[in-house]
Amino acid sequence: MDLSLILWYTLSFLPLIFVLLQFLDEKRHQNCYILDYECYKPIDSRKVSTKLSGEVIRRNKHLGLIEYKFLLKAMVSSGIGEETYGPQMVFDGREAAPTLYDGLVEMDEFFQCSLDNLFRRTGISPSEIDVLVVNVSMLATMPSLSSRIINMYKMREDIKVYNLSGMGCSASLISVNIVQNIFKTQKNLNALVLTSESLSLGWYAGNDRSMILANCLFRVGGCAVLLTNKTSLRDKAMLKLRCLVRTHHGSKDEAYDCCIQREDHNGIVGFHLGKNLPKAATRAFIDNLKVIAPKILPVRELFRFATLLLVKKLCQKWSKAGGSATKPMINFKQGVDHFCLHTGGKAVIDAVGQSLGLTDYDVEPARMTLHRFGNTSASSLWYVLAYMHAKKRLKKGEKILMISFGAGFKCNSAQWEVVRDLDEGTVWKDFIHTYPRKNLTNPYMEKYGWLQDEDPDTFSIPDDYEIPE
Template identity: 50%
Template sequence: MEIFLVAAIIWLLFLCMLYESLYRKSHKTCYLLGYQCYKAPDDLKLSAGTAAKIALRNRNLGLEEYRFMVRTMVRSGIGEETYIPRNIMEGREMSPTLQDSLDEMTEATFSNLDSLFARSAVSPCQIDILVTTGSLFAPVPSLSSRIVNHYGMKEGIKCFSLTGMGCSSSVIAVDLVRQLFNTHPNSFAVVVAVELTAPNWYGGTDRSMMLSNILFRAGGSSLILTNHPSWKDRAILKLDAVVRNHVSDNEAYECAIHVEDNQGYVGARLTKALPTIAMRALEGNLRVLLPKVLPLWEILRFVVASYYWKTRMMGEKDAKSPVIDMKTGIQHFCMHTGGRAVIDGFEKSFGLGEYDMEPSRMSLHRFGNTSCSSLWYVLGYMEAKKRLKRGDRIMMVGLGAGFLCNTCVWTVMRDLEDVNVWGDCIDRYPPGTLVVNRMDEILDWIFDDCMSFINFQDYDRTTLFAR
């Protein structure tokens, strides 16, 4: 009986793989011609000392809240060279203006696009489709309209502005372009992903909402895609598959949400359940994605091993459940830089190694969580390290509020070696230690210069941040 069941499973999987192969061939190809990530000016770099000063400007913080914030900051995996908007650096985070938001959006968008158009040899007037995405700022006119106006793009351009979809929305934007390509042959598309922190600094004391101040940093990315056959030789990546998943139960819905706290301060609440929800969403997504991109023999091996484990080994103490080997069909992994816990969860749940997670950890360290643009900083690290060779496959995993999990797989069209946004620092990565602990510097600043903000005189500095 067991033999017949295994044979039936194998036959069903074969039919599924055949269908997926034919389905993919029936759809038009989507090529990535180039991408560009934003790097802010050096005067907006956020050191540990500056971060401590900004935290102390919040007069609502008591000793326990401040201790929580500093301890979390030094353990977050974020380094000394991330960027924040100018209004926060200048001390105006609690009273942002519309112009502050527009300035950050302009700086993170148009400099990227100028470089991208110049490098790709595609003119703004050639663009047929434009998709912009960003969750927490929706100006009128929209960002897409501002781009069309700035570059004088064609009147018939198809414009879309995505909001409220969180950190995974750049994958959603790519999927939207892919679907539009099915009915718009020989087209060029631009995707712009930018999340603004200028108007979204949290000034309250809710610990689950203070995390956003620690993790999120200024950034942005822009891409040019095409389905024009004659541009195939200029492409750097080809899109193989996209899978989108939406986990809709209440716990998932509320684990990353923009709300107002009890004091009336607005911010993004990130609950303790977020890493668990993220892994659950990703598992559901991979059940659909992996049969499309992994070799049939690995799928069959995993199915047989799982069946054997469930029927024979499940009750044994030391028996580990089988794990599918994703590296049989995928060589590189762009995991969302949502935080140290999320990256560690990716590594543990899917049997990946330090080499696989290094690009995501280093991107979090150097640029922080740049939300919807973060995946492209990770890709840039791989390229700057000269890891991407022709024929390699890259899986991108984006997570976002809702709760959303969106993945896509690309094939590298040629060896890639551009140092891009990492050019000034790639030789210093990875550092000797992944998490740079600057507690001593922060403590020195607190006790030397901060007495006017919070009264720490009654506390011994050696025990202030003790467990």
């Protein structure tokens, strides 16, 4: 072939090659990686023991026998153990009248402990953070909590800042989604996500059963997550975000009202959990799965499910008996190796596990997290991830599905890919050898079961009553 012709063809395709290389480079920089994360572990003196729970119950003068029995049943069936953590003001006996200072102290302890450890371990300094996203639902301050962190660590003046409040237990994936969208438009960024909840100002001191329940489930916790889209740090990353789906049913009154902060009949502010919550969660969960399933499952599994669904409908149409009552299920294990389920409560974990056809091994991380740390709101997912991390379950190339629920009502999910084998220590490292535990029952019934036999007309716990050891 003529050399001049070869040169002509080469020069003709150069613009196309250049555009293709530019496109591939932009796609590489749009990836969202987790470099590291740090779950907050408060000091041991903040553990909410059975004895402390009894003292808190006794201090609440609004409660009668019916409320005591309800609390006792809730505690026993909650799936929470005696090593979860509470805010300092509960230990000081001031839960009926918390102050703004209590909320700020709670947050500062989380910020300093988690960020100091994260910066030290990664070698990333506060001045290298380009994006900061903070989500704490129940505490909105002026200046914002994100500004408080910037002042605390003297971060750069051009840092991009997002401060989220009122987003509920699903807020951490919303924060990740904000970072993901920023990464799609700018290269070489480091982002920091802090996710927590303020129990100090969210503690309920009344007797409305729909609001007392929150005190039995929610505990102190938080997580700091360091993300990047720098290709130079790709080999150091732990996880890569594959996809993220958000579902919001706030336009439906039933869904909006099922998880809501309000005042009770005595004017005491608390967090109401309605009876229609399971129904609202189920609907949001189903709609979320409809969107994320095609993104994370292989075509063969989607085809199998569609075929079974079609066959079932045809059988129902032709059969006088109405066909089989068994519903076909999508096998999410065809596209997912590990499941990070929100620790909203024992019933929530069991229901989601059953809906997805998961085994005890699959839901073990969520159950053990609920027992050890309780429901830490938006940060719960990261404690579940840390459990699998500490158990050395996460191997390179495996996929993780995170599922969270939150007020609004929302269901958010995300799939991550493990970039390298993970075997470093986590918040679980000092006691992971004691898990999993077969017996997750707590001693509340054993110590307070006598309440069941009391006369509701004469019932009271005297101030000088000694809580059983």
